[in-house]
Amino acid sequence: DTEVTQTPKHLVMGMTNKKSLKCEQHMGHRAMYWYKQKAKKPPELMFVYSYEKLSINESVPSRFSPECPNSSLLNLHLHALQPEDSALYLCASSQEYRDPYEQYFGPGTRLTVT
Amino acid sequence: DQQVKQNSPSLSVQEGRISILNCDYTNSMFDYFLWYKKYPAEGPTFLISISSIKDKNEDGRFTVFLNKSAKHLSLHIVPSQPGDSAVYFCAASLLGGGATNKLIFGTGTLLAVQP
Numbered sequence: 001d002t003e004v005t006q007t008p009k010h011l012v013m014g015m016t017n018k019k020s021l022k023c024e025q026h027m028g029h030r031a032m033y034w035y036k037q038k039a040k041k042p043p044e045l046m047f048v049y050s051y052e053k054l055s056i057n058e059s060v061p062s063r064f065s066p067e068c069p070n071s072s073l074l075n076l077h078l079h080a081l082q083p084e085d086s087a088l089y090l091c092a093s094s095q096e097y098r099d100p101y102e103q104y105f106g107p108g109t110r111l112t113v114t
Numbered sequence: 115d116q117q118v119k120q121n122s123p124s125l126s127v128q129e130g131r132i133s134i135l136n137c138d139y140t141n142s143m144f145d146y147f148l149w150y151k152k153y154p155a156e157g158p159t160f161l162i163s164i165s166s167i168k169d170k171n172e173d174g175r176f177t178v179f180l181n182k183s184a185k186h187l188s189l190h191i192v193p194s195q196p197g198d199s200a201v202y203f204c205a206a207s208l209l210g211g212g213a214t215n216k217l218i219f220g221t222g223t224l225l226a227v228q229p
Contacts (some may be wrong), residue, residue: 102148102163
């Protein structure tokens, strides 16, 4: 099983809403990632979790709050977002110890902030 | 500062011919390079990778070449097929603290394979 699943596929939220994005993998990977991708741009790293601990925060605004409840699940909690936060949010996972260090991506959640 | 660059935003190739996608990088500390393929409304899909200790890796129709002295890598697809039409991202890996893999992506090249 090389699948990373993400829910929901699409999300529309107002600037005062609170919502969460979910990501799940069952490949036994110990690193999980959140990326943000705007149209015609490369994915930009937001957060990295390694062994369920936050390892990297790429200076992301606090209105984005990640959570890793266990080694298979990754959440991204959203609160008081701005319209410019509208983007495709991608989750990925990777096996840390072995070569190669490929990251496997989910299909993404298309977020629209109104 | 863009550490990984794909200078061709688009490429059009005839079916059956070779597609060559190029990527340049600036950071000599990168130790692993990957190519991802992305269809619209989907996440990137891993295609092929190469370690910095090698200069070539082949997988079926896909071959990646690495020229470390020039800080350049390329992806060759032969023969090209219409289903290969997608955006191709080059990515470089930089080992971060705690052995966490951090990928730096290029800006992507849109490949169109004409039947």
